[in-house]
Amino acid sequence: MPDQPTLAQVAAEAGVSPATASRVLTGSVRVTTSTRRQVHDAMSRLGYVRRRAPHGVSSRRTDRFLAAVVCEPAPRLFGEPFYARLLSAFEEALAEHGVPLMVMTAAHAVPPLVAKGIDGVLLVGARDGHPLAVTLAASGIPVRCVGRPPDGLALPYVDLDNRDGGRQAAEHLLLSGRKAMAVIAGPPAMPGARARVEGFLTTLTSAGMTNVPVAYGDFSHLSGAQAMRWLLRRLPHLDAVFAASDVMAVAALQVLHRAGRRVPHDVALVGFDDAPVARHVNPPLTTVRQPVEELAVVAARLLLNGQRHNPVLPTELVVRESA
Structure with a gap:
């Protein structure tokens, strides 16, 4: 035949x-x-x-069908640069193997996945307490998490060295002589967001700097602005801010400008992502680069091949004018 x-x-x-x-x-x-x-x-x-087998991804098959499920509402899915970069690179990596991709948010995701005979799922942005990861694990569909799985679940993942990224940001600000630092953190229920802040604060503690104020956002522009305003009230004379995403860092930059605080002369600012916007704000943003496209390619390969090891990709501080 x-x-x-x-x-x-x-x-x-x-x-x-x-x-x-x-x-x-x-x-x-x-x-x-x-x-x-x-x-x-x-x-x-x-x-x-199109042919699909009901029991997962097989390297011998010529036709597979995967889904990316993002645990965020639709406006965030289509509005955040990270998701756009990740999903675009993931789709391109699958397309090289002739594998179609369906993208959906987490709401009511599992019944369609099972009904459509999805062969594998890339799970993005799952937080502690979110039932989707547990439900997917029980469904028998192969899953690969972007970032550590929530609640310590034994699901395969591909992650970034978020903790080391936080460390690099802290060491850079310490070496520049900053004394009154603050943090705009991501959601505490998200393992990667926690790791970024832990790496930053642990490094400051080792240098004798304690009681660093932390304001929490959700990686959105609005939450970054709100967090920056709160930090200025809490620590009026702060001279450095580490924001756990570039979107929140850009929002913080705008709030600082409106408050008459010069960046970097009065306040040094470091973001996280190295999103395209980091190069185009004034001043250009110092940030921790995460290799988003490589993350997607590795996740696609592991999901297609059914490999179980959990790679962690390095992050890198990119120094620009904001710090």
């Missing part, structure tokens, strides 16, 4: 990229009507039929 055509062959027949063919198959709105028709015509000519 001849081999069945793959999605990559359909893409070549239609004259589009594998990623575009994948979007057609998943019903993405990011595809024009004419392109959609080209792909469907190519599927008909080649006799392409």
Whole structure:
């Protein structure tokens, strides 16, 4: 019996990229009507039929179907740079293997995943106490978490060295002579967010700096602004701020400007992510770079291959003018 055509062959027949063919198959709105028709015509000519096995991802299969489930509301999913970068790179990595991707938020995710015969799930942004990770683990669907799994669950993951990123930020600010530091932290129920702050505060404690005020946000611009205003009330003479995301750092920068505090002359500011916006604010943002695209590629490979080891990718401080 001849081999069945793959999605990559359909893409070549239609004259589009594998990623575009994948979007057609998943019903993405990011595809024009004419392109959609080209792909469907190519599927008909080649006799392409999507095949899925119910018990996970097999390296011998030519057709698989994966999902990325983000534990955030839709506005955050489409509005945060981190998710856009991660999911775009993940989709491209899967498309190289002709594997379509479905993206959804966590609300009511499991029944559709089971009903559609999803072969694997990339779980993003799960927090302690969120039931989805437990439910997915019980469903039998292969799962790969981005970041440490919540509540210490024994799920495979790919993570960043968030703690070391916090350490690098703290050491840089200490070496610059800053004495009154504060932190804008991410959600405390998110393991990666905790690790960033722990790495920062542990390093300061080792240097004899204690009682550092911490304001909590949710990685959004609004929460970063609110946290920065609270910190200025709590520590009016602060001279350095570490924000656990670039989005919150940019919000903090705007609040500092409005308060008449010069960055970096009065207040040094360090973010986390190295998002594109970090290079375009004034002054450009010193930040901890996380290799988001590499994270997605590694996660895709491990999920497709069914490997169980849990890699941790390094972070790197990028020094610009804000600190």
